[in-house]
Amino acid sequence: MKLHEPVTGGPCWAELGTSDLEAAERFYAGLFGWHCAADAGARAGGCTVARLDGAAVAALVPLDRRGRPVAWNVSFAVRDADAAVRQVTAAGGTVEQGPADVDAGRSVVAADPTGAVFQLWQGRSFPGAGLFNAPGSLGWVELLTREPGRAADFYTTVFGWTVTASDRYPQWGIDGADFGGMVTMDEKFPHEVPAHWLPYFAVADVDTAAADTTDAGGTVLMLPTSVPEGPRIAVLRDPQGAMFGVYRAGDER
Structure with a gap:
């Protein structure tokens, strides 16, 4: 993506909610080279911060309530979490949790009108990830939805994102700096997803990452593919069931 640090309205953090924290730490340490350690400042407890060369790149946390699926969650930076909540609800979204104060900021779990869950983060001492686009760090976020028009209306209203016009793959941006895209879910996606x-x-290498995932007990959901005029990518699932994508570093859009 064309963002290299957290900016208001952009993706600032990725957090994994998992059913087996220790197993997830081992898996991602092996796959991405993360150094995982408990966050001494997290009041809720159980939070692990993953780092690369000292920079925080992601969090891994135990599932916070029964029924919430194992999944990766994307956080977007906001200046005022309470004002952002009002914008979310006015635009047809819902708030699932928060706003809630934690040591480093103020957090909200929300969902857009098409059902996609995301998080809002009002950073105080911690603005978000300290590294983007380098191997092992976040470099792109993608919305998968069955209602692309409704989703585009929501996110452009709430965050003021720009949208690159494309029937094949619209891309989200901030003042034209693209950081993500949108896929329309069709009949190939199971109804329950x-x-x-x-x-x-x-x-560094998408094919190696896919092979390492299967060797560690994960699953390759989409085989390594070179996108025309785009990056080489794959979609993977960790052993606990969380889906995520990988792309070849240096192929940023």
């Missing part, structure tokens, strides 16, 4: 945000992490 809800709309969702999918984070993509940069890797």
Whole structure:
């Protein structure tokens, strides 16, 4: 993506809610080279922060309530979480949790009108990830939805995003700096799969990452593919069931 640090309205953090924290730490440490350690400042407890060369790149947390699926969650930076909540609800979205104060900021879990869950983050001492686009770090976010028009109306209203016009693959941006895209879910997607945000992490070699995923007990959902005029990508699932994408570092759009 064309963003290299957290900016208001842009993706600032990725957080994994998992059913087996220790197993997830081992998996992603092996896949991305993350160094995982408990966050001593997290009041809720159980939060692990993943780092690369000292920079925080993601969080791994135990599932916070029964029924919430194992999944990666994407956070978007806002200046005022309470004002953002009002914008979300006015635009047809819902608030699932928060706003809630934590040590480093103020957090909200919300859903867009098509059902995709995302998070809002009002950073205080912690603005978000300290590294983007480098191997092992977040480099793209993708919305998968069955109602692309409704989703575009929602996100452009709430965040003021720009949208690159494309029937094949619209891209989200801030003042034209693209950071993500949107896929229309068609009949190839099982009915039970809800709309969702999918984070993509940069890797040095997509094919190696796919092979390492299966060797570690995960699943390749979409085989490594070179997108015409785009990056080489794959979609993977970790052993606990969380989906995520990888793309070849240096192929940023």
